Amino acid sequence: MSVSLDSNENTNMIMADDSNDGAEKQLTVPSSDRNEEPKPTISKGQLILTFIVGITTDISASYFGSATFQGYIALPCFNPAPGILIGSIAPLLGSLFVPFLMSKFSPEVSVIFCASLQFLAGLFFWWLPSPFNYYFGDIVYRFSLGALVSVYPSLFTRLEPMVIRCYMGGVTLSLLFGQVVVIIFDAIGVGRTTHMITLCIFPVVNVSAFYFLDRSQFRQTKNGDNHHNGDEEKVVSNVLSPTEMLSASKEMAYRYYLWYFSFVLCVKFFFNMDFPYIGSSVFSYAGFDTKMEIFLELDKLNIYTSSVIAVVGISVMTPLGRIIPSNINIYFMWVPTLSCVFMAITLMVGLLAGAFPPLPPGWYISFKVMLSLCATLIGAYTIVYIAFDKTMTAKYHEFQVQSLYMLSNAIGFIFSLFSLFWFSAHVRMACDTNYQDVYTTENVTCSFYDNTVDGFDC
16 A cells, blocks of 8 residues: 655645555545644755755845945945835846746746846946946846745745755855855955856856756646656646735735734835944944945954854754744744834934944944844744745745745835935934034044045045
8 A cells, every 4th residue: 555645735635545456545634633844755965955055045145245245346425225226126026027927937947047147147247337337237136136036935835844944044044154255255365356256156056056956846736736747747837816816915914914014114224224324333433444444344243143143044944943833823923023123223213313322333243133133033934934834825825925025025115215215315414413423533434435434525
């Protein structure tokens, strides 16, 4: 007698085939009896490859976002608002591209398309003259990243939870790996060309790891099940109708969207102030008076932050990655969300109201680490929670994961418009008034590119 287990629906269907008479029987195991994650059936080699895919998916974002790399492409008299606008509308278009257009193609086509755009963005950064390298490279890169980070999680949610846990663990640890590469390059003093070549290598490694995966596991039959025998049933794309998309969104409304919206909005407020205003004022107040010194200190901060939040990435791949979403209610995510809100408001009070001077670097590092830790906890475990969530329809998981990225990018786009037309200028004026003009003897500056730093006349 052979027994197979199908865990794609809300109930387990056990198909028992009696070899004596060829009769096939169905036994239904209620979903309430499935309190534990099924034992992984995918080989360790495939899980390791999934982990590598996760690392190389987001390592370019960590590497690209480092102060050292930004120093090679940044524009004089830096104004963060246009960059924030690009950084929100391009990922939004990329995340919308996935469920509405890219889902009609095979996973291989989707991954190659996104990776090719990332490689092209690296060439733009490398070869185009300023300011075209900054704008064209940034647009193409962020569009491709917005699409790629939507493609992979939605693919891996078709499989058993251990796969998505390995992927999200890799994504989380990619922050550390990216910063390690930057620190090593800073230590040995490599130049601009090496940094650009390295950025182009990441998508090549990502595609290579993906192609070594058993990609037959991503195939779906007409009824939405995954299977490994492509000759038995026609493989179809997982495209939902508008009615199904609405139903999938309703399942997410209060359980996920409300607190996720609060979290993303808080993060957008913080990072609009943090770069370059808070970070610049903190380190210039502490005595760092050149742009390169500030860049190096920020790179060190990033490595500290990445090292701490790597713990979250490791935990996702341990039994905690199964225990937490299986036994702790999803509303627990309000705890790290409200923690992020509290820390962001504290920094806003100091900067916008001048309630206290620029923070000492130690305090600033602590705030950044804790904020990043809470943000990583939310980012890593939200997708895992969806994979474990038995209250939602399994068929909708792929779109529900994509919808979170669309929500995040939509909020980012709306906030970037708010920043472009008012908030960014208001923050800069408040920083000048409350910090730069008050702490003149300490040579406090509110921008890395002010004339107090490198002589630019803005």
